[in-house]
Amino acid sequence: MQTTAFDRYEQRHSPIHRLDPRVKTVVTGLFILGNILLPDGAWLAFAAAWGLVWISSRLARLPVSFILKRSFIVLPFTLAAITVLFSTQGTAVYTFPLFSHTIAITNEGIVRFTSIIIRSWLSVQGAILLTATTRFPDLMHALRHLRAPRLLVAIISFMYRYLFVLADEAARLLRAREARSAAAAANQGGGSILWRAKVAGGMVGQLFIRSFERSERVYNAMLARGYRGQLMTMNPHDLTRQDWAGLGAAIFLLALIQIIGHLIAIA
Amino acid sequence: MPILHPTEQNRIISTPADSGLPTLFVQDLRYNYPDGFLALKGVNLSIAPGEKVALVGPNGAGKSTLMLHLNGLIQGDGRVEVAGMPVTKEHFPVIRSKVGMVFQNPDDQLFSPTVFEDVAFGPLHMGLPLDEIHERVTRALQMVDMAGFEERLPHHLSLGQKKRIAIATVLSMNPEILVLDEPSAGLDPRARRALINLLHELPMTMLVSTHDMRLVLDLFPRLIIMDEGEIVADGETAVLLDDVAMLEQHGLERP
Numbered sequence: 163m164q165t166t167a168f169d170r171y172e173q174r175h176s177p178i179h180r181l182d183p184r185v186k187t188v189v190t191g192l193f194i195l196g197n198i199l200l201p202d203g204a205w206l207a208f209a210a211a212w213g214l215v216w217i218s219s220r221l222a223r224l225p226v227s228f229i230l231k232r233s234f235i236v237l238p239f240t241l242a243a244i245t246v247l248f249s250t251q252g253t254a255v256y257t258f259p260l261f262s263h264t265i266a267i268t269n270e271g272i273v274r275f276t277s278i279i280i281r282s283w284l285s286v287q288g289a290i291l292l293t294a295t296t297r298f299p300d301l302m303h304a305l306r307h308l309r310a311p312r313l314l315v316a317i318i319s320f321m322y323r324y325l326f327v328l329a330d331e332a333a334r335l336l337r338a339r340e341a342r343s344a345a346a347a348a349n350q351g352g353g354s355i356l357w358r359a360k361v362a363g364g365m366v367g368q369l370f371i372r373s374f375e376r377s378e379r380v381y382n383a384m385l386a387r388g389y390r391g392q393l394m395t396m397n398p399h400d401l402t403r404q405d406w407a408g409l410g411a412a413i414f415l416l417a418l419i420q421i422i423g424h425l426i427a428i429a
Numbered sequence: 430m431p432i433l434h435p436t437e438q439n440r441i442i443s444t445p446a447d448s449g450l451p452t453l454f455v456q457d458l459r460y461n462y463p464d465g466f467l468a469l470k471g472v473n474l475s476i477a478p479g480e481k482v483a484l485v486g487p488n489g490a491g492k493s494t495l496m497l498h499l500n501g502l503i504q505g506d507g508r509v510e511v512a513g514m515p516v517t518k519e520h521f522p523v524i525r526s527k528v529g530m531v532f533q534n535p536d537d538q539l540f541s542p543t544v545f546e547d548v549a550f551g552p553l554h555m556g557l558p559l560d561e562i563h564e565r566v567t568r569a570l571q572m573v574d575m576a577g578f579e580e581r582l583p584h585h586l587s588l589g590q591k592k593r594i595a596i597a598t599v600l601s602m603n604p605e606i607l608v609l610d611e612p613s614a615g616l617d618p619r620a621r622r623a624l625i626n627l628l629h630e631l632p633m634t635m636l637v638s639t640h641d642m643r644l645v646l647d648l649f650p651r652l653i654i655m656d657e658g659e660i661v662a663d664g665e666t667a668v669l670l671d672d673v674a675m676l677e678q679h680g681l682e683r684p
Binding site for chain 2: 299320323327
């Protein structure tokens with residue numbers, strides 16, 4: 163079995179795919195930073211930022227729906243910001259009693275809450291665009307050359323390499339359970355919830371032990387090929403003129419978005 | 430380099446090649462696992478340059494434990510020498526480039542995001558210059574007939590392809606001896622045949638542990654049989670495989 167859903171779009175060819183992974187990583191980082199710096203309620207700037215995402219995904223020949231669909235994954239997490247609805251000082255638009263207190267949702271609270279949602283939603287779209295247009299190994303190279311801690315990059319690389327192996331292993335365990343989950347004809351089968359929970363717990367434990375043992379074998383395989391506690395890497399990339407041009411254009415547009423956002427806030 | 434003629438290779442062992450030192454020399458090797466299990470009970474073994482040796486025996490006979498000693502991944506009591514160099518901590522870097530060890534499961538052997546990085550891992554950690562690393566990767570992949578797979582991701586490859594690349598990951602280190610753990614396990618007939626052809630073409634000294642008796646008969650003039658932590662037979666494959674009673678006693682079958 164192969165799990166290929168993760169890297170479906172990485173291998174396409176487009177101006178965005180061809181950009182140096184370092185440029186894409188830096189631009190994505192700046193894009194996210196820019197979103198954070200935009201003031202609350204800078205709707206025009208938010209729209210411009212989304213326009214940037216849209217243009218990039220067109221250039222990358224990615225269906226916009228692909229990015230949109232995946233970006234909704236962030237929405238549940240933004241619920242953590244829901245308290246700003248009540249905790250921001252301002253004109254109350256709606257009040258309701260809670261125990262002995264009166265809780266007020268303020269106009270400013272709504273603006274801030276919506277802005278937070280839009281910011282995280284935009285940022286996630288930028289990250290999705292990055293991972294969808296960059297092969298994972300290139301992304302790791304980029305992180306290394308941008309001086310991300312070596313150990314951290316190594317851990318992410320291993321995670322990526324063994325994610326698929328682990329997913330296969332988990333699928334095999336599930337299939338083995340499935341194959342033996344029979345029910346006698348007159349019987350509902352399946353056992354009690356407690357019993358099922360025990361089976362599931364056992365499977366998670368199995369998966370952990372297998373991964374643990376595998377890590378020992380992988381470590382041996384590394385030692386056997388000369389690993390001495392220091393991971394080494396090669397530098398395969400050189401920035402071309404197109405990369406510099408792309409970087410310049412992106413920084414210009416991001417700066418423009420900032421200017422729009424802050425000017426309108428002042429006005 | 431040509432494959433040695435079987436009659437030249439079938440020298441009865443423990444006599445090193447006339448010229449120079451044995452590629453591999455093991456004397457009175459004993460190993461206790463931490464839980465007290467005695468995995469090796471005094472193993473003696475010598476492999477001359479260019480020899481192709483099969484190592485067979487039932488599960489738990491100590492084959493893998495023996496192999497892990499050959500580049501110092503575990504260390505027991507006794508002597509282990511690679512090309513005259515004792516396997517001790519200060520020699521690990523050199524020894525590990527001389528002993529190309531390929532583990533049974535290619536998912537353990539291939540741990541890098543791309544095929545290129547995996548094949549380059551050994552040469553890179555040997556401290557070779559970049560252009561030589563590139564050269565070696567290309568050559569190693571050509572040797573296993575996987576040229577052009579540099580940028581592929583291991584999880585998109587078939588088991589047969591992974592096994593070949595796993596061998597390339599040590600060929601790129603120019604080892605003096607290849608040590609393979611069950612190279613044909615789990616392969617379909619076509620992939621197995623391709624692997625046998627590959628092993629047949631590789632010129633270096635080989636020690637291969639396997640349960641595949643057909644593979645032994647096809648490729649290895651010399652056979653070592655292990656059981657319960659000891660070498661119980663060591664000699665010409667053709668002769669040993671005729672001794673049905675001895676094979677059965679150690680849980681083996683004639684091909």
